[in-house]
Amino acid sequence: MAQVDEFESIFRSALVDIYEYNLLEVTSVLLVTDKSENxxxxxxxxxxxxxxxxxxxxxxxxxxxxxxxxTQDLLDCVEKAKPDLVCSYRNLRSEDWIYQHSLGSYLDVLIQQAAAPVLILPHPNANYAHDHAMENTDRVMAITDHLSNDHRLINYALRFTQVDGSVFLTHMEDQAIFDRYMDIISKVPEINTDDAQEGIREQLLKEPQNYIESCKTVLQENNLPVTIEDIVTFGNRIVEYKKLILDHKVDLLIMNAKDHDQLAMHGMAYPLAIELRQIPLLML
Known part of the structure; x- marks a missing residue:
């Protein structure tokens, strides 16, 4: 029986998720502001x-x-316009943009309720944006903790990257969570802790890395004029993402925001959106 399980594990580990490219159409954009017409x-x-x-x-x-x-007025306006993309900035109709603790009620609701993705821009009255923010989109980063088979995330990253630009596909496993599970495994005498740690770490990084390689292959087949850079690692997500954005001078960060199993934003989307005020964020 153990040998059968071993063969099954070898077979399953050889399975590779293949990226599916789809050219996204963005034909209408709705810019939401609290500015006067002038x-x-x-x-x-x-x-x-x-x-x-x-x-x-x-x-x-x-x-x-x-x-x-x-907020209902805003949702009604968005529903009437039916845009492919909504653009706005945090803390609409409020002076709370001077603080770093919220997106504001309008964006909170809009991100969860609007059918279209929402692009959060640095507040126009603030001075915390990076120097390169709002210039162009030649350096785009897509982030997730489960990159494999997330075709939609990759397709949006490619659609918003300029010709000859770079797309950073980033998969980050939470180091603290991994360490906790390894600590539990170390207390189970039937499991070799060193083998488990090495094998699990390798497999966690192998799957997204293989998926990124399939992305590169599909891009070459479709002659897409962008470069894919892969970042697959462990770490503290908020700390590491902030560092990566600075190191690579990222112009646009893309991540999943909706979670159909809950009313709140998906996973790390909200804390990242709060922390990363310096560049535009595309919330899917």
Missing amino acids: DIKAYLHDVQRFLSVLGTSVTWNVLSEDDFTT
Whole structure:
């Protein structure tokens, strides 16, 4: 029986998830602001420049401070516009952007309720954005703790990366959680702790690494003019992601935000969105 289990493990470990490329269409964008009609034009120009990767045929619609007063008003406006992408900034209709502790009620609801992805931009009145933020999207990072088979995340990363730009596909296992499980395993006498630690660590990194390799292959087959950089590792996610963004001068961070099993945001999405104010974040 043990030999059968060994053969099954070898077979299962050889299975590889293959990336499925799909060119995403973004034909309409809704920019949500709390600015007056007179102040919108310059800001709209900045956002359009940042998202020049979307092309010139995109239809842009803008909401001003007069278009909504409640979160339900905002949701109704978004539902009516039916955009492919919603752009806004944290702490709409509030001065709380000077603090670092929330996205504000409008974005909290919008990210969870809107059908379209939401792009969170650095607040236009703040000065905490990185120097390269809002310039272009030639360095895009997609982050997750389960990269394999997340085709949608990768497709959005590719769609928002400029020609000849770089896409950083990042899979990070939580070191603290891994250490906790290894500590439990060390207390089970039937399991060789060293073998378990080495084998589990290797397999946890092997699967996303193989998936990224399949992404590179598919990109070559489709002649896509971007470069994929892989980052597969263990660490403290918030600390490491902040460091990676600085080290690689990332222009846009993309992550999953919706969790269909709960009302709150997916996994680490909310704490990361709170911490990472310095660059735009695309919340899927």
